[in-house]
Amino acid sequence: MKHLLITGNEAAAWGARLIKPHFIPTFPITPQTECIETLARWKVEGDLPDTDFERMESEHSVMSAAIGAAAVGVRVFTATSSQGLMLMHEVLYIASGMRLPIVMVNISRGLSAPVTLWSDHNDFLDQRDSGWIMFHAENNQEVLDMVLQGYRIAEDPRVLLPVMVNMDGYVLSFTDEPVIIPSYEDVKQFLPAYDPQHTITSDRPVTVGPPVMDEYTDYKAQMHLASRNALTVLDEVQNDFEKIFGRRYHTVDEFMLDDAELVLITQGSMSTTAKAAILEMREEGIKVGLLRLRVIRPWPGEIICKALQNVKAIAVIDRNIAPGKGGIMLPEIVESLYHSINRPLVSGFIVGLGGKPQTEAKIKEITHKLANDLASGRPRIEWNDVEVS
Amino acid sequence: MREEELSYKGIHGIPVILEPGNAARVDRSSWRLVRPVYNKDKCTMCKICYTYCPDSAIAWTKEGPVINLTSCKGCMICVEECPTNAMTQEKESS
Amino acid sequence: MQPIKNIKDIPEFDLLTGGSSVCAGCGPSMGLKLALKVLGPKTIIINSAGCMTLLPLFPNTPLKVSWIHNAIENAATTAAGARHGLDALGIKDMNVVVYAGDGATYDIGFASLSATAIKNERVIYICYNNQAYGNTGFQCTTATPYGSDTKTTPRGKENPIGNTTIHKDMLKLMGVHRVYCATASLAYPVDFLNKINKAKERDGFSYIELLGTCATGWNFDPRYTIKISRLAVRCGMWPLYEIDDRKLSLNKEFKELKPVDEYLQLQGRYKQLPPDGVIKLQSLVNEHWAELNEFNEKRYV
Ligand SMILES: Cc1ncc(C[n+]2csc(CCOP(=O)(O)OP(=O)(O)O)c2C)c(N)n1
Ligand code: SF4
Ligand code: SF4
Ligand code: SF4
Ligand SMILES: [Mg+2]
Numbered sequence: 001m002k003h004l005l006i007t008g009n010e011a012a013a014w015g016a017r018l019i020k021p022h023f024i025p026t027f028p029i030t031p032q033t034e035c036i037e038t039l040a041r042w043k044v045e046g047d048l049p050d051t052d053f054e055r056m057e058s059e060h061s062v063m064s065a066a067i068g069a070a071a072v073g074v075r076v077f078t079a080t081s082s083q084g085l086m087l088m089h090e091v092l093y094i095a096s097g098m099r100l101p102i103v104m105v106n107i108s109r110g111l112s113a114p115v116t117l118w119s120d121h122n123d124f125l126d127q128r129d130s131g132w133i134m135f136h137a138e139n140n141q142e143v144l145d146m147v148l149q150g151y152r153i154a155e156d157p158r159v160l161l162p163v164m165v166n167m168d169g170y171v172l173s174f175t176d177e178p179v180i181i182p183s184y185e186d187v188k189q190f191l192p193a194y195d196p197q198h199t200i201t202s203d204r205p206v207t208v209g210p211p212v213m214d215e216y217t218d219y220k221a222q223m224h225l226a227s228r229n230a231l232t233v234l235d236e237v238q239n240d241f242e243k244i245f246g247r248r249y250h251t252v253d254e255f256m257l258d259d260a261e262l263v264l265i266t267q268g269s270m271s272t273t274a275k276a277a278i279l280e281m282r283e284e285g286i287k288v289g290l291l292r293l294r295v296i297r298p299w300p301g302e303i304i305c306k307a308l309q310n311v312k313a314i315a316v317i318d319r320n321i322a323p324g325k326g327g328i329m330l331p332e333i334v335e336s337l338y339h340s341i342n343r344p345l346v347s348g349f350i351v352g353l354g355g356k357p358q359t360e361a362k363i364k365e366i367t368h369k370l371a372n373d374l375a376s377g378r379p380r381i382e383w384n385d386v387e388v389s
Numbered sequence: 390m391r392e393e394e395l396s397y398k399g400i401h402g403i404p405v406i407l408e409p410g411n412a413a414r415v416d417r418s419s420w421r422l423v424r425p426v427y428n429k430d431k432c433t434m435c436k437i438c439y440t441y442c443p444d445s446a447i448a449w450t451k452e453g454p455v456i457n458l459t460s461c462k463g464c465m466i467c468v469e470e471c472p473t474n475a476m477t478q479e480k481e482s483s
Numbered sequence: 484m485q486p487i488k489n490i491k492d493i494p495e496f497d498l499l500t501g502g503s504s505v506c507a508g509c510g511p512s513m514g515l516k517l518a519l520k521v522l523g524p525k526t527i528i529i530n531s532a533g534c535m536t537l538l539p540l541f542p543n544t545p546l547k548v549s550w551i552h553n554a555i556e557n558a559a560t561t562a563a564g565a566r567h568g569l570d571a572l573g574i575k576d577m578n579v580v581v582y583a584g585d586g587a588t589y590d591i592g593f594a595s596l597s598a599t600a601i602k603n604e605r606v607i608y609i610c611y612n613n614q615a616y617g618n619t620g621f622q623c624t625t626a627t628p629y630g631s632d633t634k635t636t637p638r639g640k641e642n643p644i645g646n647t648t649i650h651k652d653m654l655k656l657m658g659v660h661r662v663y664c665a666t667a668s669l670a671y672p673v674d675f676l677n678k679i680n681k682a683k684e685r686d687g688f689s690y691i692e693l694l695g696t697c698a699t700g701w702n703f704d705p706r707y708t709i710k711i712s713r714l715a716v717r718c719g720m721w722p723l724y725e726i727d728d729r730k731l732s733l734n735k736e737f738k739e740l741k742p743v744d745e746y747l748q749l750q751g752r753y754k755q756l757p758p759d760g761v762i763k764l765q766s767l768v769n770e771h772w773a774e775l776n777e778f779n780e781k782r783y784v
Binding site: 025050052054056057060061066068070072073208210211212 | 554
């Protein structure tokens with residue numbers, strides 16, 4: 001174990017280095033480049049002796065090669081971002097449909113057009129129905145830990161689905177934070193050598209990915225159940241993780257929720273800023289708390305519902321936009337609360353598109369608006385950060 | 390079916406076929422309008438029919454070609470290519 | 484494996500059974516059956532979306548080797564991934580073979596093919612060229628010959644020619660990747676299988692393009708699949724040649740080519756091609772044939 005001051009990209013690369021994947025197909029895209037460059041450098045320096053680092057000619061081919069390698073029974077890691085993830089879109093469904101336990105880090109960035117290099121969450125939220133297990137990290141330590149946990153969950157026979165670990169571009173990908181790097185021994189104890197369920201050998205020919213007729217629904221039902229199973233597996237993995245590494249994560253991250261009347265629902269790095277703002281608002285006597293979505297798929301609706309059963313008003317803060325509809329997570333939250341007895345008021349806030357920084361001041365403003373909504377009994381949809389109106 | 394009633398099949402829920410070559414049992418005889426008929430007397434054992442059958446419906450044995458009428462789709466390539474007319478065609482009855 | 488001398492030498496086992504749902508007399512499925520005789524059981528086929536995707540249909544598969552179907556445009560890079568995976572497992576004796584259509588090869592999958600070839604991945608890429616998007620009902624690809632009727636280049640008042648685009652010279656394009664390239668025809672199975680054998684013995688990428696004679700799309704009686712495959716070679720529409728380390732070798736030389744019309748007449752897709760179209764097609768064939776003869780046994784690309 002050691003402590004390093006590293007970026008999110010390096011934390012992702014460290015996650016890969018520690019689990020020693022057999023194969024890493026890559027293609028560069030800002031802000032992911034540093035992650036694959038780090039791995040390339042480690043490879044030539046001899047730090048990845050058991051890993052095959054490969055350059056592909058597109059992200060579509062990155063995921064295609066990942067599928068080819070995973071289908072013959074090896075552990076695969078890769079990383080991408082925004083346009084690259086979109087180019088993979090078609091094959092993401094094939095990776096999950098074939099039930100291949102690939103782990104990929106996505107460094108979120110807003111989608112063209114117009115071009116932006118900065119982070120928002122549309123890229124990976126657009127993949128939320130692809131069958132991948134989807135995590136979203138708050139900080140660089142969590143990025144590394146999610147990669148380690150990702151393999152445990154992906155490879156569990158009750159799951160067998162690919163895992164996407166998301167982090168916010170720039171804010172995490174290019175920002176140094178202190179990160180605990182676990183020892184190889186501890187990681188080996190946590191994640192044993194790969195025992196693939198998918199193998200192709202000459203004495204056991206298999207036909208992978210055949211067309212089906214009526215069985216299609218059955219396979220989709222199996223994928224759905226597998227994804228639901230991940231919620232159970234996640235709890236078990238947390239137990240093991242805590243035993244070995246002394247840290248624990250929960251399926252949803254609850255912050256000062258016990259007596260909260262107002263709750264902010266956030267994702268990713270802005271949660272850290274929001275938590276700081278909440279501490280200050282608490283000093284002022286405002287009963288505000290936070291719920292951070294760490295696991296997007298499978299959707300932990302019941303856990304969310306339970307965590308919010310006594311609150312009065314919720315602000316769903318969406319760093320994404322489904323044009324013509326609104327924030328993407330708002331309806332997901334509302335659906336999960338629909339059957340609760342004391343349904344809270346829910347307002348939606350669309351913030352931080354194309355990387356607009358979310359300051360403590362902005363978080364406080366959202367909280368005040370939410371308090372007003374509660375007082376007036378009228379929820380709102382609010383666009384922050386609009387420059388030209 | 391209610392979602393709670395679905396059961397998870399583990400690796401059996403992976404879309405693969407684990408029985409190599411099991412399509413051999415699929416009966417394609419209804420595709421045929423004509424069938425090949427083999428006449429051993431004219432056969433020179435040249436192996437052309439065996440080589441060209443796209444559906445592996447001709448097996449090669451010491452005694453020459455053996456037609457499998459479960460797999461034969463009646464394409465008539467074997468009949469057309471047989472250099473000695475040892476393969477001829479016959480209309481299917483139905 | 485020693486080169487095969489004649490048809491009688493062709494191995495007597497089949498790794499592709501009957502019972503699939505491809506058309507009766509399907510040339511591409513015959514090609515795969517033949518190729519597997521040389522490739523043998525230690526083979527993984529990577530298939531692109533196309534007619535051959537329907538060889539297996541759950542729960543049945545005619546394949547006695549492994550098969551991975553991923554998508555349409557990524558067979559080459561899926562194969563590269565499988566090769567890297569096998570290497571990681573220390574498995575050296577498996578053939579990784581792509582079996583992909585012309586649409587998947589010339590068009591939508593060209594980038595993935597080119598990258599895999601230039602990196603010289605240990606993959607045998609077989610393109611079965613039926614000269615159209617067959618599976619979707621026979622639409623024009625950039626492999627479709629000039630003058631062919633397809634669903635997206637139908638003949639009509641405004642355009643009696645059908646397809647007016649001259650097809651890509653794929654072998655030349657692959658030749659510049661400095662890999663072993665060859666054309667093949669079902670009517671010359673010994674030549675085809677020896678080319679597969681050559682590819683199998685290479686320690687890198689090779690590209691073999693088989694004319695995927697297609698009764699359904701080309702609109703002829705399937706009994707003529709071999710006859711038409713032979714005529715394609717005899718009239719210069721489908722010359723048999725190799726490019727190895729950028730050098731060209733013609734494998735079937737003829738003093739005189741048969742007129743293309745003889746080939747065209749047998750197929751519905753050319754039936755209504757007007758005389759000036761036939762003349763143009765003949766001149767394209769002549770031009771290509773002259774070029775191949777000029778560069779025979781010389782550096783070509
Ligand atoms: C991305 C994508 N676009 C379109 C298709 C539809 N499609 C399926 S098979 C096919 C034709 C492929 O043509 P070719 O590669 O020549 O193979 P063939 O069908 O002729 O065997 C097409 C266009 C697809 N599967 N995926
Ligand atoms: S008719 Fe066609 S399918 Fe039947 S045996 Fe002859 S070649 Fe094979
Ligand atoms: S092609 Fe004719 S002669 Fe040759 S083996 Fe077949 S039946 Fe006999
Ligand atoms: S359309 Fe042509 S290539 Fe496709 S299955 Fe039928 S015969 Fe074979
Ligand atoms: Mg085609």
